[in-house]
Each structure stands twice: as structure tokens, then as C-alpha cells.
Amino acid sequence: MSASTSEQRPLRIAIAGGGTAGWMTAAALSRFFDPRHVSIALIESDEIGTVGVGEATIPQIRLFNQSLGIDEDEFLAATQGSYKLGIEFVGWRAPGHRYMHAFGPVGRDVGLVPFQHYWRRALELGFAKPLAHYSLNEMAARADRMHRGEPITARAIPPMPFAFHFDAGLYAAYLRRYAEARGVVRTEGRIADVEQQGDEVRALRLASGERIEADLFVDCTGFRALLIGGEFEDWSHLLPCDRAIAVPCAAGGQFTPYTRATAHAAGWQWRIPLRHRTGNGHVFSSRHMSEDEATAILLGNLDAEPVGEPRTLRFATGKRREAWAGNVVAIGLSSGFLEPLESTSIFLIQSAIQRLIKLLPGRPADRAEYNRQTDFEIERIRDFIILHYALNERPEPFWAEMREMALPETLRAKIDLFAASGHITREHEELFTEVGWLQVMVGQGLVPDGHHPLASAIPERDLAEFLGTIEQLYAREVGQMPSHTDFIARHTKVPA
Numbered sequence: 001m002s003a004s005t006s007e008q009r010p011l012r013i014a015i016a017g018g019g020t021a022g023w024m025t026a027a028a029l030s031r032f033f034d035p036r037h038v039s040i041a042l043i044e045s046d047e048i049g050t051v052g053v054g055e056a057t058i059p060q061i062r063l064f065n066q067s068l069g070i071d072e073d074e075f076l077a078a079t080q081g082s083y084k085l086g087i088e089f090v091g092w093r094a095p096g097h098r099y100m101h102a103f104g105p106v107g108r109d110v111g112l113v114p115f116q117h118y119w120r121r122a123l124e125l126g127f128a129k130p131l132a133h134y135s136l137n138e139m140a141a142r143a144d145r146m147h148r149g150e151p152i153t154a155r156a157i158p159p160m161p162f163a164f165h166f167d168a169g170l171y172a173a174y175l176r177r178y179a180e181a182r183g184v185v186r187t188e189g190r191i192a193d194v195e196q197q198g199d200e201v202r203a204l205r206l207a208s209g210e211r212i213e214a215d216l217f218v219d220c221t222g223f224r225a226l227l228i229g230g231e232f233e234d235w236s237h238l239l240p241c242d243r244a245i246a247v248p249c250a251a252g253g254q255f256t257p258y259t260r261a262t263a264h265a266a267g268w269q270w271r272i273p274l275r276h277r278t279g280n281g282h283v284f285s286s287r288h289m290s291e292d293e294a295t296a297i298l299l300g301n302l303d304a305e306p307v308g309e310p311r312t313l314r315f316a317t318g319k320r321r322e323a324w325a326g327n328v329v330a331i332g333l334s335s336g337f338l339e340p341l342e343s344t345s346i347f348l349i350q351s352a353i354q355r356l357i358k359l360l361p362g363r364p365a366d367r368a369e370y371n372r373q374t375d376f377e378i379e380r381i382r383d384f385i386i387l388h389y390a391l392n393e394r395p396e397p398f399w400a401e402m403r404e405m406a407l408p409e410t411l412r413a414k415i416d417l418f419a420a421s422g423h424i425t426r427e428h429e430e431l432f433t434e435v436g437w438l439q440v441m442v443g444q445g446l447v448p449d450g451h452h453p454l455a456s457a458i459p460e461r462d463l464a465e466f467l468g469t470i471e472q473l474y475a476r477e478v479g480q481m482p483s484h485t486d487f488i489a490r491h492t493k494v495p496a
Contacts, residue, residue, distance in 0.1 A: 021332025099443030252304030
């Protein structure tokens with residue numbers, strides 16, 4: 001893909017595969033590039049299904065939608081969406097125990113010293129409450145309340161961050177309409193052959209015989225990874241779950257503004273409440289549990305009757321050595337896979353698209369930087385997911401193995417630093433913030449041995465008042481919020 005070629009005619013980009021990854025890519029490219037300079041084609045086959053496990057998101061999805069100019073209420077109506085304030089973890093530390101990784105801040109920092117140091121000192125003095133009492137998002141989530149925008153009761157309270165639960169298939173269809181209206185040309189067909197010339201792809205030949213040429217190819221073909229090829233770096237020794245049984249059920253149970261992840265004997269179950277149904281799945285290790293047993297556990301823990309038959313997804317955790325190789329960029333499952341424990345699947349698509357747009361036209365130095373950033377991002381997310389498994393007190397063999405596993409040095413260093421002194425460092429632009437690490441480490445039972453000496457400078461009475469004021473402000477704010485159900489009804493007319 002030479003500069004001279006791109007100056008003579010439009011840069012031709014072909015996206016192989018639709019689904020969430022393909023149509024997010026098409027929508028973003030069509031939004032930011034003039035069709036006179038960049039032509040975009042997407043090839044997908046109605047015969048080939050999509051995985052569609054990415055129905056829960058993190059707050060960054062709002063930035064993606066806003067960049068496309070999408071109206072939030074319209075989007076929620078089109079995708080049968082609901083709001084998400086965090087993720088509840090049930091049974092991860094030990095059976096019966098639960099905690100939440102909520103979006104937004106926990107407490108307030110004082111000067112240069114993060115909140116956890118003051119909380120740790122108060123814990124030592126005997127009057128600190130669990131972190132949930134200092135999190136606006138968790139208070140609202142537990143009360144099934146929702147609000148967006150400026151705070152209701154006090155300017156001192158920060159706006160409450162949120163994400164969404166939505167039907168990934170409906171989201172892809174919504175973005176397809178958006179992209180086609182902006183010039184993206186969709187071709188229906190199954191890719192029968194990938195024509196290579198040296199290290200680059202020249203064209204895709206469809207089963208119909210049609211041949212599609214391009215300068216740059218985006219591989220959104222999922223686990224099949226038809227275009228990208230290359231070596232796959234397997235992380236199964238760190239994250240051994242390799243199966244998921246998925247089935248939606250009728251809407252029922254509590255309509256929570258949060259995702260739930262419930263630990264089972266050899267893995268965990270997700271619960272994602274939408275307006276028209278609830279998404280469910282059981283992620284597990286096939287070395288420790290059969291598919292029949294995993295399916296029985298899933299079906300025995302649904303809110304209502306299942307809709308359709310359970311389906312099995314088989315995967316290996318890991319990543320491509322090179323997500324951008326030659327003139328092929330892998331986005332979505334073709335670039336790698338991490339189990340959806342922290343709802344990062346759609347975010348990884350979003351961040352890959354952002355990097356692609358920034359680093360076009362894709363010269364060797366551009367590709368090297370793309371791959372460096374991709375590796376850093378997914379490795380740090382991998383560490384955060386492992387953290388949930390590594391710190392556990394469960395009795396089953398699967399969990400004992402996870403507890404005894406040798407950890408990546410990057411993760412080991414974070415755990416040791418926090419355990420010793422309560423310090424948490426966020427390196428460069430890694431996704432999860434200090435407060436995310438704090439909630440999961442404390443939630444999994446890790447309390448630091450000490451705190452920053454400056455936390456002792458506040459008199460004990462003032463410290464107690466400081467913590468109490470935060471809790472009171474947040475409780476008052478939540479008390480003024482409408483219920484999650486009422487908020488959606490007020491802002492979004494969801495079609496039947």
C-alpha cells in the first residue's frame with residue numbers, strides 16, 4: 001500500500017466479516033473518511049453466525065457512539081438496551097461472598113494521597129466501612145437506581161459514569177444501517193479463497209466466483225481468522241477456561257443496572273439483563289468439567305425459561321503475535337480472545353479501530369507501533385482478569401490450581417506493591433484504573449499491610465467525619481434517583 005497509489009485513487013479497504021467487529025469498523029471508517037479518498041467494502045455471509053457474547057460494555061462505549069453522532073436514547077431503543085453501573089462478583093473470593101467492581105471513583109483522594117490509604121487507616125482504627133459505602137455507582141446499583149448527567153443534590157458529587165447492556169446482534173444491525181447510509185458497500189457471500197502475493201493479500205474470492213480487491217484488509221472473521229494467519233500466542237496456562245455454554249432466557253428476576261458474574265466449581269456464569277431477555281452463559285475449563293455438567297449448572301441457574309437451545313463456544317485464550325501483518329489488520333476475535341469477565345470484548349474492538357484510524361496508511365513503522373500498543377493493552381487486561389482468579393479461597397481443584405499458578409511478573413508486582421503499602425500504579429495507558437484494581441484486590445480479600453504516612457496527618461475525628469460525609473452525600477444522591485426501570489421508561493421507548 002504505497003503513498004503514490006493512495007494519492008492516485010481512493011484507498012480501498014475491505015472488511016471481511018460483519019457482526020459487531022465488522023460493522024463497528026465500517027461505521028467508524030465511514031464516519032471519519034471522505035468516500036472520495038477511502039472506499040469501504042464489507043463482505044459477510046448470512047450463512048455464518050456470529051459469537052455475540054459481548055453484550056455488556058464499559059463506559060468507553062459511550063465515547064465510540066458519541067464520535068459517530070449516535071443519539072443515546074435512539075441507540076438504547078434499537079438495541080433493547082439497559083444501563084450498567086458495574087459488575088457484581090458472586091462467590092469469587094469464597095462461596096457466598098460478593099463484591100462489586102463499580103465504575104467511577106471510590107471515596108476521594110486528599111492531595112497527593114489516594115483514598116485507599118485513608119480508608120486503610122480508618123480500617124485499622126475500627127470505623128471504616130466496606131468500600132461499597134464510598135462508591136456512588138455501587139450505591140445506585142445496589143438500589144437499582146439510575147441517573148445520568150449532572151448530580152441532582154450537590155455539585156461536589158461527580159457525574160456518575162455508566163455503560164450499557166445491549167443485544168449485540170441488534171447493535172450490529174443498527175451500525176450496518178448507519179454505515180451503508182454513509183457509502184459502505186456490503187457484499188453477501190462466503191469467502192472461498194484468499195489470494196496472496198508475497199506477504200500481502202491481493203483479493204478475496206467468494207464462493208459465487210466474485211473477486212474483491214483492496215489495498216487494506218480488515219479481518220473480522222472471528223475465531224476462524226481467515227486472513228490474518230501468523231502465530232497465535234496461547235495463554236491457556238494462565239486462563240485455562242476454554243468453553244462457554246450460552247443461552248438467553250426470558251426477562252425475569254431483578255432488572256439490575258449491573259452485570260453479574262457468579263463463580264461455579266470450574267468457572268463462572270454471566271448474567272446480562274436486557275429489556276426483552278436476559279443473556280446468560282457459563283464459562284468453564286473442560287479439563288475440570290464436562291459440557292453436560294456445565295450446561296446443567298447454567299440451566300439450573302436462570303431467572304426464567306431459556307429461549308432456544310444452549311450453544312457451545314470453544315476458544316483458546318491468547319492473541320496473535322502480530323495483529324497487523326502486511327496489509328491485513330485483525331480486529332475482534334480474529335486478533336485474540338479474553339474471556340468476557342470484565343466486559344472488554346467490545347472495548348478491544350473499539351480501541352483497535354481507533355488505533356487503525358490513527359496509524360493509517362500503515363507503513364512498516366505504523367504497523368510496528370500498532371502491534372506494540374495492541375500487545376500492551378491486551379496483556380494488561382489479561383493481568384486484571386487473572387487477578388480475579390489468583391486471589392481466591394474456594395475449595396474446588398480448579399480454583400486451587402488458579403491460586404497456586406505462577407503469575408505474570410507484571411501482575412505479581414502490582415499485587416506485591418499493594419499488599420505491602422496500599423500503593424497502586426497505572427502504567428502508561430493501561431485500561432483499568434487504580435480504583436478498579438483497588439475494588440477487585442480488596443474484594444478478593446487482599447488488604448494492604450500499611451498505608452501512606454500522610455494518611456496519619458488527619459486527626460482521627462476528622463477522618464471519621466470525612467468518610468461519613470462521603471457516604472451521606474452519596475446516599476442522599478441515590479435517594480433522589482429514579483429506579484432503573486423508570487429511568488429507561490422515561491427516556492427510551494423500546495419497541496416490542
